[in-house]
Amino acid sequence: DVKVTQSSRYLVKRTGEKVFLECVQDMDHENMFWYRQDPGLGLRLIYFSYDVKMKEKGDIPEGYSVSREKKERFSLILESASTNQTSMYLCASSSPSGGAHEQFFGPGTRLTVL
Amino acid sequence: QKEVEQNSGPLSVPEGAIASLNCTYSDRGSQSFFWYRQYSGKSPELIMFIYSNGDKEDGRFTAQLNKASQYVSLLIRDSQPSDSATYLCAVNNGANSKLTFGKGITLSVRP
Numbered sequence: 001d002v003k004v005t006q007s008s009r010y011l012v013k014r015t016g017e018k019v020f021l022e023c024v025q026d027m028d029h030e031n032m033f034w035y036r037q038d039p040g041l042g043l044r045l046i047y048f049s050y051d052v053k054m055k056e057k058g059d060i061p062e063g064y065s066v067s068r069e070k071k072e073r074f075s076l077i078l079e080s081a082s083t084n085q086t087s088m089y090l091c092a093s094s095s096p097s098g099g100a101h102e103q104f105f106g107p108g109t110r111l112t113v114l
Numbered sequence: 115q116k117e118v119e120q121n122s123g124p125l126s127v128p129e130g131a132i133a134s135l136n137c138t139y140s141d142r143g144s145q146s147f148f149w150y151r152q153y154s155g156k157s158p159e160l161i162m163f164i165y166s167n168g169d170k171e172d173g174r175f176t177a178q179l180n181k182a183s184q185y186v187s188l189l190i191r192d193s194q195p196s197d198s199a200t201y202l203c204a205v206n207n208g209a210n211s212k213l214t215f216g217k218g219i220t221l222s223v224r225p
Contacts, residue, residue: 033212043158045212104156105159
């Protein structure tokens with residue numbers, strides 16, 4: 001079974017702090033994704049990566065950056081946390097082999113910025 | 115803007131009934147289609163995917179795809195209270211590995 005893990009289930013930070021969210025997958029997937037999910041807005045893609053050191057902006061990259069130094073690990077960085085970044089953050093991974101592109105999600109990190 | 119639309123919901127069905135969840139998409143080049151289930155406070159989990167016109171069955175779940183009409187549906191037979199969740203439709207256009215998600219529909223199965 002694919003396993004995607006995230007570093008924290010719940011996180012509370014203060015406005016202006018730098019925040020790191022970590023994601024690790026154990027299935028040797030090439031692709032990794034960061035989403036945020038908010039009531040009424042659904043899942044929105046922040047960034048994705050299709051290879052080590054490669055990244056592409058998603059639909060809402062402002063205020064975020066990412067790092068992928070190793071294939072299994074994809075980090076989301078909030079450079080200066082703001083209250084409007086309070087959300088559920090979900091990491092996912094997928095492999096292009098087989099052609100279907102199904103994504104497998106981690107358990108999520110519920111971030112609160114005070 | 116590529117869009118995936120789902121019925122606004124919520125949808126409520128009695129236990130044992132068939133629940134029908136619908137999804138339409140705007141990108142005619144879409145290649146593969148996914149249904150995810152998400153319990154409250156949890157992350158989405160993949161139920162099934164489909165990429166050929168017609169039906170695909172997996173246990174009590176059937177996905178139906180009609181590319182000409184640009185819709186995909188999920189039927190849940192013999193609905194159980196444990197099926198109560200939000201169901202997300204997602205679409206891939208084949209050009210890369212990104213998925214476009216609908217906002218989801220909440221299903222409630224009444225005992």
